[in-house]
Structure formats: structure tokens, C-alpha cells
Amino acid sequence: MTAEATEKARIGAPSIAGFTEEGEQLVSSKVDHKHNDGTTVMASRAERLTSQNVADFKLPDGREEEWRFTPVRELVPLLTDGANDDDALRTVVEAPEGFQAAPLAIGQAPRATTLVPADRAAAVASANAPEALHVVVPAGAQPEEPVRVVLSGQGAGKRSNSHIVLEAGAGSKSVVIIEHEGSANHNGNVEIFVGEAAELTVVSVQLWEDDAIHLAQHDALVAKEGVYKHIAVTLGGKIVRLNSNVRFSGEQAEAELLGLYFADAGQHLEHRSFVDHNVPNCTSNVLYKGALQGAGAHTVWVGDCLIQKQAVGTDSYEKNQNLVLTDGCRADSVPNLEIETGLIAGAGHASSTGRFDDEHLFYLMARGIPEDVARRLVVRGFLNEIVQKIKVPALEERLTEAIESELTAGEN
Amino acid sequence: MSTLEIKDLHVSIETEQGEKEILKGVSLVIKTGETHAIMGPNGSGKSTLASTIAGHPRYTVTSGSITLDGEDVLEMSVDERARAGLFLAMQYPVEVPGVTMTNFLRTAKTAIDGEAPALRTWTKDVKAAMDQLRIDADFAQRNVNEGFSGGEKKRVEILQLELFKPKFAVLDETDSGLDVDALKVVSEGVNRAHATGNMGTLLITHYTRILRYIKPEFVHVFVDGKVVEQGGPELADRLEDEGYDRYVAGAGSAAEPAAV
Numbered sequence: 199m200t201a202e203a204t205e206k207a208r209i210g211a212p213s214i215a216g217f218t219e220e221g222e223q224l225v226s227s228k229v230d231h232k233h234n235d236g237t238t239v240m241a242s243r244a245e246r247l248t249s250q251n252v253a254d255f256k257l258p259d260g261r262e263e264e265w266r267f268t269p270v271r272e273l274v275p276l277l278t279d280g281a282n283d284d285d286a287l288r289t290v291v292e293a294p295e296g297f298q299a300a301p302l303a304i305g306q307a308p309r310a311t312t313l314v315p316a317d318r319a320a321a322v323a324s325a326n327a328p329e330a331l332h333v334v335v336p337a338g339a340q341p342e343e344p345v346r347v348v349l350s351g352q353g354a355g356k357r358s359n360s361h362i363v364l365e366a367g368a369g370s371k372s373v374v375i376i377e378h379e380g381s382a383n384h385n386g387n388v389e390i391f392v393g394e395a396a397e398l399t400v401v402s403v404q405l406w407e408d409d410a411i412h413l414a415q416h417d418a419l420v421a422k423e424g425v426y427k428h429i430a431v432t433l434g435g436k437i438v439r440l441n442s443n444v445r446f447s448g449e450q451a452e453a454e455l456l457g458l459y460f461a462d463a464g465q466h467l468e469h470r471s472f473v474d475h476n477v478p479n480c481t482s483n484v485l486y487k488g489a490l491q492g493a494g495a496h497t498v499w500v501g502d503c504l505i506q507k508q509a510v511g512t513d514s515y516e517k518n519q520n521l522v523l524t525d526g527c528r529a530d531s532v533p534n535l536e537i538e539t540g541l542i543a544g545a546g547h548a549s550s551t552g553r554f555d556d557e558h559l560f561y562l563m564a565r566g567i568p569e570d571v572a573r574r575l576v577v578r579g580f581l582n583e584i585v586q587k588i589k590v591p592a593l594e595e596r597l598t599e600a601i602e603s604e605l606t607a608g609e610n
Numbered sequence: 611m612s613t614l615e616i617k618d619l620h621v622s623i624e625t626e627q628g629e630k631e632i633l634k635g636v637s638l639v640i641k642t643g644e645t646h647a648i649m650g651p652n653g654s655g656k657s658t659l660a661s662t663i664a665g666h667p668r669y670t671v672t673s674g675s676i677t678l679d680g681e682d683v684l685e686m687s688v689d690e691r692a693r694a695g696l697f698l699a700m701q702y703p704v705e706v707p708g709v710t711m712t713n714f715l716r717t718a719k720t721a722i723d724g725e726a727p728a729l730r731t732w733t734k735d736v737k738a739a740m741d742q743l744r745i746d747a748d749f750a751q752r753n754v755n756e757g758f759s760g761g762e763k764k765r766v767e768i769l770q771l772e773l774f775k776p777k778f779a780v781l782d783e784t785d786s787g788l789d790v791d792a793l794k795v796v797s798e799g800v801n802r803a804h805a806t807g808n809m810g811t812l813l814i815t816h817y818t819r820i821l822r823y824i825k826p827e828f829v830h831v832f833v834d835g836k837v838v839e840q841g842g843p844e845l846a847d848r849l850e851d852e853g854y855d856r857y858v859a860g861a862g863s864a865a866e867p868a869a870v
């Protein structure tokens with residue numbers, strides 16, 4: 199039996215047991231560590247550099263903590279400061295009358311008040327997206343249909359930078375789907391404001407062609423009693439690296455960061471989440487699930503969760519699960535939990551990587567289930583937990599189909 | 611009335627030291643309604659026989675045959691064998707990540723019957739079968755065998771036996787790892803399946819204690835890849851008293867020791 203389960207935690211990442219109320223030990227853990235491979239471990243996520251200025255970020259060489267899993271050499275074109283290629287990206291917005299506001303220029307509020315780039319890619323995107331798409335869900339609005347933003351890359355290697363600002367007005371309830379398709383070298387920032395008691399679900403779907411590269415930072419600020427859900431669905435693209443970050447501006451707010459990815463041969467799919475509990479009495483839940491299949495399929499999940507000293511009453515959990523379907527795949531999974539106060543309702547993390555192997559297949563087939571059905575059963579069952587949370591039937595159906603076609607592609 | 615016939619079966623596996631013959635000419639005939647016990651020491655090849663019947667790819671049949679009502683079982687893929695009516699309750703049931711019991715049971719039932727079971731009655735049947743085997747209802751939402759205790763896994767094997775209604779069931783040490791109560795519950799499950807009159811059973815075991823609950827008509831003593839003696843239930847009682855020493859000593863004169 200080769201099924202394995204691994205629990206990894208960052209050095210110094212505390213478990214709740216034995217905590218003092220003030221979280222004193224944690225503060226002392228804020229010293230720099232070195233990884234075995236010579237890269238530097240950041241002392242605290244809170245100390246990560248953020249800046250609007252591209253020049254503040256060095257071109258990474260892959261030894262930096264936040265780049266150590268990423269094939270940075272292939273990213274040089276995207277990390278170089280420069281304008282968009284002509285007609286690199288086409289944008290189509292489907293939204294109810296009046297939801298699309300005038301575009302926001304660089305520095306025009308609310309743009310850049312929540313999203314401050316945390317790496318060079320996001321800084322390049324901010325600096326080179328002169329007009330940000332601005333979608334505003336009016337206060338109290340509850341549109342029946344989701345808002346759809348379709349971004350189509352117009353060709354491999356075409357350089358595209360974009361910035362999108364989404365505002366969900368107080369008490370509104372809506373879903374925004376951002377779909378990525380075609381091919382491009384795309385740096386995409388998405389900045390999200392969830393108003394008081396608003397409910398917003400943002401689904402970012404990556405159905406890129408095989409030669410697309412996509413770097414993204416999605417930052418959300420959730421107001422009092424707001425309910426925010428971000429779902430990253432990444433099936434396509436050569437390299438995708440998506441950072442999904444959230445913080446709060448009021449209490450009793452909830453954030454759920456979810457992800458689903460399926461990496462085939464040669465794909466690098468990286469998801470990073472950062473929940474910054476900077477306000478008391480908020481709840482967060484992070485769940486990313488991924489399947490890997492084929493030589494060189496590589497996935498990364500890094501889940502940072504910081505519970506700041508003032509964030510008493512926090513309840514947070516993060517989990518990553520990977521399912522490895524064939525040999526030659528690699529799933530990196532790193533939960534980082536930093537807790538600066540013991541006065542919390544809960545905090546936890548889990549990470550597991552399981553293998554689907556011939557013994558599993560034998561077991562299912564010995565119960566009469568044909569091989570192709572057995573494989574689909576396993577993957578569909580595994581990923582369904584996320585698909586079901588999207589709650590947009592048409593999209594769920596499309597994604598289920600896309601996942602099945604990933605599977606069939608792997609069989610040939 | 612169905613017949614499962616195993617004739618002069620020779621089976622080898624690939625090992626690091628090359629091919630190794632494990633079954634050295636096994637012959638058995640099982641008919642619907644019969645219960646056959648196979649008893650033998652560790653390493654004698656009992657699981658090899660069971661897995662070969664189910665079609666595990668690790669085992670290569672070098673000669674001999676297995677037929678189900680005259681149909682060549684060895685020609686069938688693993689899933690075809692199950693659909694033809696063969697069921698193996700495994701000695702070490704496999705944990706399958708990502709698939710809930712509910713989903714698994716329904717998919718397997720659909721595959722075996724060739725049509726989806728009627729939703730309303732199926733859910734009820736599953737629940738009733740779980741109740742009878744004292745399997746907690748929340749197991750339905752857990753992944754197949756994942757984190758189940760050894761005894762729980764065995765119960766879930768018998769749950770499948772009852773739900774899938776095979777023509778022939780091979781039970782590979784279903785009794786090992788069960789406490790007395792579980793042994794009783796599981797045996798009752800096997801007996802219920804048997805009582806339908808549509809199933810033949812091949813019961814593999816080391817111990818006679820399960821034979822207090824499940825009564826075989828035939829007992830085969832298995833040593834070093836062969837049946838060395840056959841008889842009725844009284845043979846099991848003798849084994850209880852005397853152990854396998856007599857047979858193993860006999861086999862010990864062969865090149866390979868039978869037990870590991």
C-alpha cells in the first residue's frame with residue numbers, strides 16, 4: 199500500500215496546544231531561518247515587502263522564499279517592466295445595466311487602496327495597466343445571474359497586464375466569474391472590496407491553452423459582517439501562479455479561500471493564499487485541492503495565515519489535499535500558521551498528498567467498475583468538494599466536463 | 611445453479627530473484643449453495659489463490675484453468691470477473707482516497723447490475739445492510755476504507771458482499787482482526803448472503819473459530835501451493851487439535867519450506 203499522508207508544518211509554526219494567552223513564544227520565533235537548500239525563510243508574513251514600485255522588487259533568482267518553487271527563469275518576460283503588446287488581451291464583460299463603472303486610472307481610488315503588490319509580477323501589472331476595469335455591485339443588489347468577465351489571451355508570448363477592481367456594495371449578494379482563456383503572458387491583478395454585510399463570491403477560472411503564463415495577485419478587503427468567497431479553478435496554462443489574499447476592515451466577517459487545480463504533464467500550477475487576521479472575531483477557511491497526472495506535473499500550495507495580536511476571537515482553518523495519479527508528479531504543500539494571540543476560537547492546518555495507484559484501481563475494478571470509470575470516480579469525487587461550493591450550476595457543469603476531459607487527455 | 615471450477619492451477623509471481631511458483635497445481639470445484647473452507651499455514655498461497663481468481667495483475671497463471679459455468683475466467687479483465695459474479699473479500703482491503711462509500715457502492719452496484727439501482731430502495735437497502743453489520747451511518751460519507759480500523763474494513767467487505775449479491779464469494783481471512791462480537795456480526799452477514807441460496811463460498815482462514823459460525827461442507831488443507839488433504843467439517847476439528855505440523859513436515863522435504 200503506497201498511500202501516504204504527510205503533515206508538514208513550517209519550522210516554528212505553532213500548534214495551539216500550550217499557548218500562553220499573549221502568544222509570547224511566537225514573537226521569539228520571528229527570527230530568520232534558513233532552508234536546507236539555502237533559501238531564506240521569512241520571519242513573518244507580516245514583514246513581506248509590498249510596494250507599488252517595480253524597482254523595489256529585485257528580479258527573483260528562485261532562491262527567495264516566495265519564489266523557491268517557481269520556474270522563475272521562464273518568467274523573465276513577465277517580470278520585466280514594460281507596456282502591453284497590442285491586442286494581447288480581449289475583455290468582455292457581462293453584467294447587469296449600470297454595474298460597469300468608468301475605468302480607474304493608476305492611483306485613482308479606490309484602486310490600489312487594497313491591493314499593494316507583494317511581488318514583482320503584481321507591481322509590473324499595476325504599473326502597466328493604465329485603465330482598470332471597474333465593476334460595482336450596487337448596495338443591496340442581488341443580481342440573479344453572475345457577473346462574467348472573460349479575458350481572452352490573443353496569442354502565446356503576447357504581453358498583457360491588467361487590473362480589475364470589484365466592489366460589492368453593502369448588503370449586496372453576488373457572484374463574479376473571471377474567466378481566462380486563449381494564451382498570453384498575463385500579469386493580472388484583481389482588487390476586491392466586500393462592503394458591510396455584503397456577500398461576494400469571486401470565481402477565477404484558468405482555462406488557458408497549454409502555452410499561457412499567468413501571474414496573479416487577488417487581494418480582498420472584507421468589511422464588517424461581509425462574507426467573501428474566492429475560488430481559484432486552474433486547469434489550463436503552462437505556468438500559473440495565483441496569490442489569493444484577504445484581510446478585514448470590520449469584525450464578524452468571513453472569508454473562504456478555495457482552490458481546485460489539475461496539473462498535467464509539464465504544467466506548473468501554483469496557488470498561494472494569505473489570510474491576514476488583522477481584526478478581532480473574524481472567520482476564515484482555506485481549502486485547496488489538486489490532482490496531478492503526467493511527467494513533470496508540478497503543483498504548489500503555500501497557505502499563509504497570520505493571526506495578529508489584536509485579532510482575538512479568530513477562527514481559522516487551512517487545508518491542502520493533493521491526489522497524485524501517476525508517477526513523475528510533484529506536489530509541494532506548505533501551510534504557514536502564525537499566531538500572535540492565544541485568545542482565539544480556533545486555528546489549524548492540514549496538508550496531505552495521496553496517491554492513486556494500481557492497488558486502488560484493482561480494488562475498484564474488483565467491484566465491477568471499469569478502469570476509466572474508476573479513474574474518473576476517484577478524481578471527480580476528490581475535486582467535487584470544491585466544485586460544489588461554486589453554486590453556479592452552469593459553471594459547475596462546464597468545470598466538471600473540463601476536469602473529465604483532462605482525465606481522458608491523460609489516458610491517451 | 612452455477613459452478614466455479616479451478617483445474618490444475620499453476621501461478622507464479624515476479625520477484626527480485628526471478629519468477630517464483632506459488633500455486634503448484636490447485637484443483638477445486640465449488641457449486642452454488644456450497645461452502646468450502648481452505649485452511650493452511652502462513653505463506654502457503656491462500657491469498658495468491660484468492661487474488662488470482664479476482665485477476666490481480668501481480669499473479670501470472672502459467673498453466674491450468676478457472677471457469678465459471680464453463681466461461682474462461684482467465685480471459686476476463688478484473689471488472690469483467692466481478693460483473694460475471696465473482697467477489698473477493700480482501701485480506702487487506704485497500705483505502706481509496708477521494709471516493710465516498712456512498713458513491714462507490716452505487717457506482718459498483720450500477721456496474722455489476724448493468725443499470726442504476728432504484729434510488730429510493732437502494733438507499734434503504736444500504737442503510738439496512740449497514741445496520742445489520744453494525745456499521746455506523748456516517749461511514750457512508752467517508753472515503754472507501756480510509757482510516758477504517760482493521761475490523762471495520764472487514765465489515766465493509768461483507769457489506770459489499772450483501773449488496774452486490776455475487777454468485778461466488780471468496781473470503782480471504784475475513785475473520786482475522788475481528789473481535790468476538792464482530793466475528794459474529796460478520797459471520798451472520800455471510801450466512802444471510804448464503805441463505806439466499808444463490809451463492810457459493812470459498813472461505814479462507816487459519817483458525818477454526820469462524821467455523822463455529824459459518825459451517826463448511828468441505829474443508830481443504832492447503833500447504834505449499836497445493837491442496838494436500840480434503841474432507842468434511844471433521845477435518846477442521848482435527849486441524850484445531852493437531853495444527854499443520856504434520857503436513858508442513860511432509861512438505862518440508864521439498865526444496866522450499868512452506869511457511870515463512
Ligand SMILES: Nc1ncnc2c1ncn2[C@@H]1O[C@H](COP(=O)(O)OP(=O)(O)OP(=O)(O)O)[C@@H](O)[C@H]1O
Nearest residue numbers: 623624625632651652653654655656657658659870
Ligand atoms: N512480492 C513477493 N516476493 C516474493 N515472495 C512473495 C511475494 N508475494 C508473495 N510472495 C510469497 O508467496 C507465498 C504465498 O503468499 P500468500 O500471500 O498467497 O500466502 P497466504 O497463504 O495467504 O499467507 P497468510 O496466511 O500469511 O495470509 C509466500 O511465501 C509469500 O512470501
Ligand SMILES: [Mg+2]
Nearest residue numbers: 656657701783
Ligand atoms: Mg493471505
